[in-house]
Amino acid sequence: xxxxxxxWAGVRLHVVTGKGGTGKTTVAAALALALASGGRKVLLVExxxxxGIAQIFDLPPLPYEERKIAVAxxxxxxxxxxxxxxxxxxxxxEMFYGMRSAGRALTKMGIVDFATTxxxxxxxxxxxxxxxxxxxxRGRNGRRIYDAVVLDAPPTGRIARFLNVTQxxxxxxxxxxxxxxxxxxxxxxxxxxxxxHFVTLLEEMPVQETLDGIAELRAAGLPAGGxxxxxxxxxxxxxxxxxxxxxGRFDAGELVLGLKAAGVADGAEATAMAEAxxxxxVEHAHRTELEKAERASLAEAGxxxxxxxxxxxxxxxxxxxxxxxxxxxxxxx
Amino acid sequence: xxxxxxxxxxxxxxxxxxxxxxCCGAGGVGKTTTAxxxxxxxxxxxxxxxxxxxxxARRLAQSMGLTELDNxxxxxxSPEGGGQLFAMMLDMKRTFDEIIEAHADxxxxxxxLSNPFYQSLSSSFSGTQEYMAxxxxxxxRRSDEWDLIIVDTPPSRNALDFLxxxxxxxxxxxGRFIRLLTAxxxxxxxxxxxxxxxxxxxxxxxxxxxxxAQVIKDLQTFVSALDAVFGGFRQRAExxxxxxxxxxTAFLVVAAPERDAMREASYFVERLAEERMPLAGLVxxxxxxxxxxxxxxARSAAAAEDLESRGEHELTAAVLRLHAGRMQxxxxxxxxxxxxxxxxxxxxxxxxxxxxEDVHDLTGLRQxxxxxxxx
Numbered sequence: 035x036x037x038x039x040x041x042w043a044g045v046r047l048h049v050v051t052g053k054g055g056t057g058k059t060t061v062a063a064a065l066a067l068a069l070a071s072g073g074r075k076v077l078l079v080e081x082x083x084x085x086g087i088a089q090i091f092d093l094p095p096l097p098y099e100e101r102k103i104a105v106a107x108x109x110x111x112x113x114x115x116x117x118x119x120x121x122x123x124x125x126x127x128e129m130f131y132g133m134r135s136a137g138r139a140l141t142k143m144g145i146v147d148f149a150t151t152x153x154x155x156x157x158x159x160x161x162x163x164x165x166x167x168x169x170x171x172r173g174r175n176g177r178r179i180y181d182a183v184v185l186d187a188p189p190t191g192r193i194a195r196f197l198n199v200t201q202x203x204x205x206x207x208x209x210x211x212x213x214x215x216x217x218x219x220x221x222x223x224x225x226x227x228x229x230x231h232f233v234t235l236l237e238e239m240p241v242q243e244t245l246d247g248i249a250e251l252r253a254a255g256l257p258a259g260g261x262x263x264x265x266x267x268x269x270x271x272x273x274x275x276x277x278x279x280x281x282g283r284f285d286a287g288e289l290v291l292g293l294k295a296a297g298v299a300d301g302a303e304a305t306a307m308a309e310a311x312x313x314x315x316v317e318h319a320h321r322t323e324l325e326k327a328e329r330a331s332l333a334e335a336g337x338x339x340x341x342x343x344x345x346x347x348x349x350x351x352x353x354x355x356x357x358x359x360x361x362x363x364x365x366x367x
Numbered sequence: 368x369x370x371x372x373x374x375x376x377x378x379x380x381x382x383x384x385x386x387x388x389x390c391c392g393a394g395g396v397g398k399t400t401t402a403x404x405x406x407x408x409x410x411x412x413x414x415x416x417x418x419x420x421x422x423x424a425r426r427l428a429q430s431m432g433l434t435e436l437d438n439x440x441x442x443x444x445s446p447e448g449g450g451q452l453f454a455m456m457l458d459m460k461r462t463f464d465e466i467i468e469a470h471a472d473x474x475x476x477x478x479x480l481s482n483p484f485y486q487s488l489s490s491s492f493s494g495t496q497e498y499m500a501x502x503x504x505x506x507x508r509r510s511d512e513w514d515l516i517i518v519d520t521p522p523s524r525n526a527l528d529f530l531x532x533x534x535x536x537x538x539x540x541x542g543r544f545i546r547l548l549t550a551x552x553x554x555x556x557x558x559x560x561x562x563x564x565x566x567x568x569x570x571x572x573x574x575x576x577x578x579x580a581q582v583i584k585d586l587q588t589f590v591s592a593l594d595a596v597f598g599g600f601r602q603r604a605e606x607x608x609x610x611x612x613x614x615x616t617a618f619l620v621v622a623a624p625e626r627d628a629m630r631e632a633s634y635f636v637e638r639l640a641e642e643r644m645p646l647a648g649l650v651x652x653x654x655x656x657x658x659x660x661x662x663x664x665a666r667s668a669a670a671a672e673d674l675e676s677r678g679e680h681e682l683t684a685a686v687l688r689l690h691a692g693r694m695q696x697x698x699x700x701x702x703x704x705x706x707x708x709x710x711x712x713x714x715x716x717x718x719x720x721x722x723x724e725d726v727h728d729l730t731g732l733r734q735x736x737x738x739x740x741x742x
Contacts, residue, residue, distance in 0.1 A: 054394020055623065089630075189394060238725040240395075267692070270685045292683020296670035298662065310659035311686050318689055320723045346695050348626055 041260065041338050041365045045229045047169045047222060048184045048259065051193040051247065052233030053240045057264045059086035060349050061233045061342065062186040064357035065262075068367035070110035071358065074181040077168050078103070078114045081161045082188060087114050090349060098122070100168075107355065113180075115168070122160040126215075159199045159216050166222040190232065190247035194254045197223050197230070201254070229259030234332070236263060236325040241332055248335050260338040260366060263329075267344050269322060271315065279312075279319035286312040340364045371708045374648035374715035376740045379617055380409040380515075387508065388647075389611070391520040392621035393631035397652040399427055400726055400735060401621050401719075402519040403454070407729060408736035409515055410444060410452035417453040417513040421500055421521045428456070430726050438462060440507075444729060453513065459499040463489040466502065484589040496521045497531075501607040508610060530608070530642060617647035622707075624654050624700035624718075629707050636711050648715035649707070650739065654700055655721050657693045664694035 042048070048065060052058035059080070066078040077100060080087050085095045091103050096116040104112040124138075171179045188196045195201075199216045222228060230251055234240040244261065251258050269276075278284055289308035293299045299307045332339060342360055345353040361367050379385055390402045399420050406418035417440045420427075428436045431443045436456030443452040467485075468476050479485050489495060500521055507516050610616070618639055622632035632649060639646045671687035674680045708716070719738045726732055 055396060055625075055628065086627075089627075270688045270692075272682070272685070275682060275685075288680070289683050289686060292674065292680035292686075293670075295680055296674050296683065296687070298666065298670045298687075307659055307662060310657075311662075311690055313658040314690060314693060315686055317723055324724065346692065346699075348699055 039365070040367055042229055042367070045227060045259070046178070046180075046182055047166070047228040048182060049187045049193070049197065049228065049230040050184060050233060050262075051187045051190050051230060052262075052264075053190050053243045056233045056235050056240050057349070058189070058233045059090060059186050060354070060357070061231075061262050061264055062184050063087060063090050064342075064354050065231070065361060065367060066112045066182075066184040067104060067106050067354060067358035068361040069182045069184065070104075070106035070112045071108055071362065071367075072106075073109040074106075075111050075179070076106075076113070077180045077183045078112055078186065079117060079165050079168070079183060080115070080186045081117050081165070082186075083116065083118060085116065086186065087116065090354065092351065107358065115164075117161050117164050119157045119160050122164045126160060126163065156203065156212065158196050159203060159212060159219060162197065162199055162219045162223065163215055166219050169222055169227070187230075190243045193230065193247055194250040194256065197251075197256050198254045199223070224255060224257070226257065228257050230256060231259040231262060232337075233262045233264050235265055236328040238324075238328065241328045245331065245335055248337065258335075258337055260340060261332055261335065262366070263332070263339060263341045265344040266341045271318070275315070276319045276322055279316045280323050284312045284315045284319070338366075340366045371712060372715040374650070374717035376405070376408070376717060377412070379647055380405065380412055380414065383514065384615055385617055386515060386615035387504065387610070387613075387617070388515070388517045389520065389616065389618045390517070390621050390650075391618060391635055393628045396621050396623040396628050398519045398621045400732070401619070401650055401652065401739070402517050403427060403431060404726075404732045404735035404739060405619075406452050406454070406515075406517045407444065407732045408740065409517070410450040411446045411448065411733070411736075413448045413450040414515045415451045415513050416515045416517060417455065417507060419455055419457060419500070419503060419507065419516060419518040421457050421496065421519060427726065428454075430728050430732060432729065440513075457496070457500050457503055459496045460490045462499040462503050463495065479589065482585060482589045484585045488589075501611075505607050505610060530611070530638070530644075611644055612642070614645065616645055618644055619647055619650055621650045621652060623652050624703050626703055629703045633707055633710055636714055646714065648717065649711075651704060651716060651718045653721040654704075654718040655693065655697050657690065657697055659690060660694075660697075662690060662694070664691045664698060667691040667694060 048062075048069070050058055050062040050065060052061070062080075063078060066076045070076040078087060080096075087103070088094060088096050091114075093103060096103075096114055098116060098118045098121040100113045100115045102111050103114040106112060165183060165185050168180060169178075169183045173179050187193055200213075200220045203212050203216050232244045232247060234244040248258050271279075275284070286305070286308040289311055290304050293304045293308055293311075298304075340361060341364075342357050345356065347353065358367075379388070388402075388405060390398045390405075392398050402418055402420060406416045409416045420436065428434070431452075431454050433441055433443065433454060436454060438455060438458035438461045440453035440455040443454050445451045464480060467479050471479060497520075500518065504516065504518055507513065620632050620635045620639075622628040636646060636649070667687045668691040671684045671691065674684040674687070704716070704718075708714075717739060719735060722731075722734075724731075726735060
């Protein structure tokens with residue numbers, strides 16, 4: 035069931051990355067809800083074993099198993115999967131070689147521990163392998179099981195390497211099963227069916243990392259998707275007021291009158307409060323200026339950009355639905 | 368509820384017995400900035416400091432007057448009073464290479480350095496960064512050139528990877544599996560797998576199927592060469608671990624007043640206690656404050672609504688809305704901190720208020736240092 039009216043029609047694997055603290059997992063979860071709405075089936079995948087999805091949806095820790103965790107607006111299902119590299123490796127061995135008991139023995143020997151943590155790139159291949167398998171999987175009717183898969187991926191600094199699996203294992207495995215497997219992954223990841231989205235805040239460091247990440251991705255021939263600007267505060271003040279505030283003093287006189295009129299404060303108290311509030315306005319104006327500059331830098335990347343509101347009460351289930359709705363209105367899903 | 372004790376940063380920095388400060392915490396909470404600000408402050412209070420950072424933003428390096436940080440400590444500032452600040456950025460591959468070069472004869476070193484397995488391990492295995500950070504810390508400490516080392520921890524997948532990775536790598540390299548793989552070197556070059564019993568044979572077959580024969584061969588070369596160089600990886604990991612537990616070490620957990628970061632901070636505090644690592648306290652960065660705290664969010668919003676409904680004082684109404692939002696945010700941030708404090712009432716805390724701009728120079732770092740010390 036394609037949705038040609040969105041910006042990412044035809045994309046089946048949405049990879050969501052971002053600098054720590056930008057709300058990557060939240061955005062991935064909201065995107066999964068948004069993509070599922072209207073009766074579609076979406077899988078939300080996490081790979082770093084942090085159980086972030088369970089926390090956001092207020093669920094007990096997720097097992098290594100696809101299970102339904104939420105119903106999207108106007109019908110549609112979100113499934114979730116927390117990929118554990120060790121379990122993925124055992125599954126992989128069983129699937130490709132029918133070696134379940136050997137797998138267990140290898141675990142005992144510490145070989146699975148080795149392969150999933152020390153063998154370079156192997157962990158990433160397992161994780162991306164499982165994810166792309168879910169993307170490709172078809173039901174008996176020949177149709178894909180999932181309309182979309184959303185991957186809560188490693189942070190921006192690691193994303194290009196994480197997705198560039200063939201490069202990762204190239205030095206190690208020139209032939210053999212890992213090589214074949216990584217090529218299978220590569221076919222999905224580098225296809226138009228994949229988009230890598232960046233989550234950022236309107237702050238210097240996350241914006242810089244986003245731009246660096248996009249450049250790295252492009253250099254690796256991986257498909258950059260959109261930019262999700264998270265936690266955007268709506269601007270309440272008129273531009274003229276912001277302009278005077280940013281230049282220097284914001285006149286508290288008008289506020290004194292207003293505070294008195296509203297019955298909030300009187301006399302000297304009103305003056306003191308107005309001055310304190312004026313200070314807050316000046317701070318806000320400076321921040322707004324900086325945000326404008328960051329927005330301009332982001333625009334240079336030439337990607338589609340979506341702004342998500344700051345959730346006043348923090349991230350809860352209602353907040354996720356709000357973000358999902360916002361994504362849909364903006365055409366992200 | 369009882370307010371937690373205030374973390375006295377200057378007492379830690381001025382204590383000549385403090386030799387290592389480890390800043391740990393979730394990604395994106397300002398760990399590296401905190402480490403750099405602490406370094407500058409300590410130097411300005413007369414200590415000879417080196418800040419070892421794992422992955423600084425370019426701007427932070429620039430804020431210390433360095434266009435680029437590399438694997439060698441560079442002088443950042445020599446303030447009056449005899450103190451000095453050095454900074455360096457961990458180059459994990461370089462650090463690994465240096466260990467190999469220092470411990471192996473040239474031929475063996477060459478053999479290891481050109482091994483594809485070594486190249487991947489030294490540049491892209493996620494645990495290597497943690498391992499090398501700890502290795503570098505040990506080197507700096509042993510050199511005794513600095514009387515205070517401040518290190519920020521790698522942005523790990525999992526909170527305390529920097530504690531676990533060395534042990535994990537050590538366990539692996541000293542493990543049975545490695546003994547198995549290195550057997551041919553010790554048995555005069557004959558295949559390890561032929562010497563082993565049927566059970567091991569099955570295992571070897573599985574490994575070969577899984578990884579491919581070439582990988583196994585490269586791995587064998589690598590491990591046997593490395594084994595000869597390192598002796599006991601595990602022993603090394605153990606030494607680093609003990610260094611961290613020593614009385615001269617102070618752990619600072621860094622967080623931001625948000626749910627995820629505070630949850631992670633809680634986890635850190637618990638893990639550090641489990642490992643008997645000396646926790647100094649919690650630094651909460653980016654705490655929002657309002658210049659008009661007396662006017663509550665509810666009252667501010669109600670007044671705004673009142674003005675709006677009367678169609679008067681539009682600007683004041685907008686400012687009141689802005690203020691209500693700010694107060695809501697500060698209330699939420701306090702709640703997150705209270706959660707932490709009630710779970711960990713004995714952990715001293717210091718708050719650093721949010722700045723409107725990122726740090727761009729030493730003045731900015733100094734300002735953060737002041738906030739850290741005088742909160």
